[in-house]
């Protein structure tokens with residue numbers, strides 16, 4: 001029997017979250033646990049993919065084709081969604097063939113992989129890039145890198161309703177803003193569309209400042225006919241995208257132990273660490289209430305920690321990470 005991608009989105013629990021640094025600043029936190037919505041189509045991915053998959057189904061696409069790296073949370077969710085909802089999937093990968101736990105999962109889901117090399121991957125924004133893939137896979141629906149663009153953001157607007165429905169369970173009548181990791185800014189843009197200026201949205205940049213997140217957020221808002229306002233982007237990338245350091249890993253482990261919230265070093269731990277920095281600097285008035293979005297990505301946690309361990313053991317004796 002055909003399984004159709006549902007028009008509803010699974011519910012993410014909103015839970016209280018507290019650390020010694022948030023209590024000391026009298027800032028109350030709650031976390032929207034997107035990591036808990038589904039074992040495979042997890043985190044912000046279900047929301048970012050929803051409108052793309054509904055469009056693919058509406059045009060009768062045979063499959064889905066998209067791009068990403070060897071640890072991509074996006075391709076991981078896309079491959080799982082394809083298997084569950086009867087779409088064949090094709091992944092166009094950055095770099096040379098390599099074996100990672102993510103790649104093994106993509107293959108287990110039946111995703112057809114094409115490694116583009118680094119140079120080939122850089123041509124993805126050039127005109128004509130998609131023509132060859134369209135010729136090869138004519139009935140496949142192209143999903144933009146990371147599930148981005150306006151449809152991706154529109155799916156993330158559902159986060160607002162989900163959080164608001166649960167505020168009363170925390171004893172909150174209202175809140176003072178959202179805090180979440182930003183990679184392309186699509187999830188943040190979805191919250192902006194839903195908030196329409198009612199509450200500010202703070203994006204903790206998991207990528208360096210020159211990665212064009214602001215431009216991507218602007219483009220989505222422009223496409224939706226909305227003003228470019230209501231948000232702030234703050235640096236959280238530390239040494240660079242997906243780069244970990246001892247302070248980050250120690251912070252992540254201590255935060256997990258203190259709260260029971262599982263984190264990963266690429267997005268959620270960096271976002272939380274940037275939040276601690278801002279809270280400790282007095283960025284939020286005492287009594288503020290913030291919604292922290294756990295955007296998922298836990299499928300890549302172990303591999304990210306292994307990369308960090310390998311990088312540490314490759315460093316020469318006497319090296320310090322300062």
Ligand SMILES: Cc1ncc(COP(=O)(O)O)c(C=O)c1O
Pocket residue numbers: 043044073074146181182183184185186187188267268295296297298
């Ligand atoms: C786990 C996780 N969190 C956050 C993000 C950033 O989301 P966005 O690209 O919508 O800014 C990503 C990337 O999509 C991600 O995989």
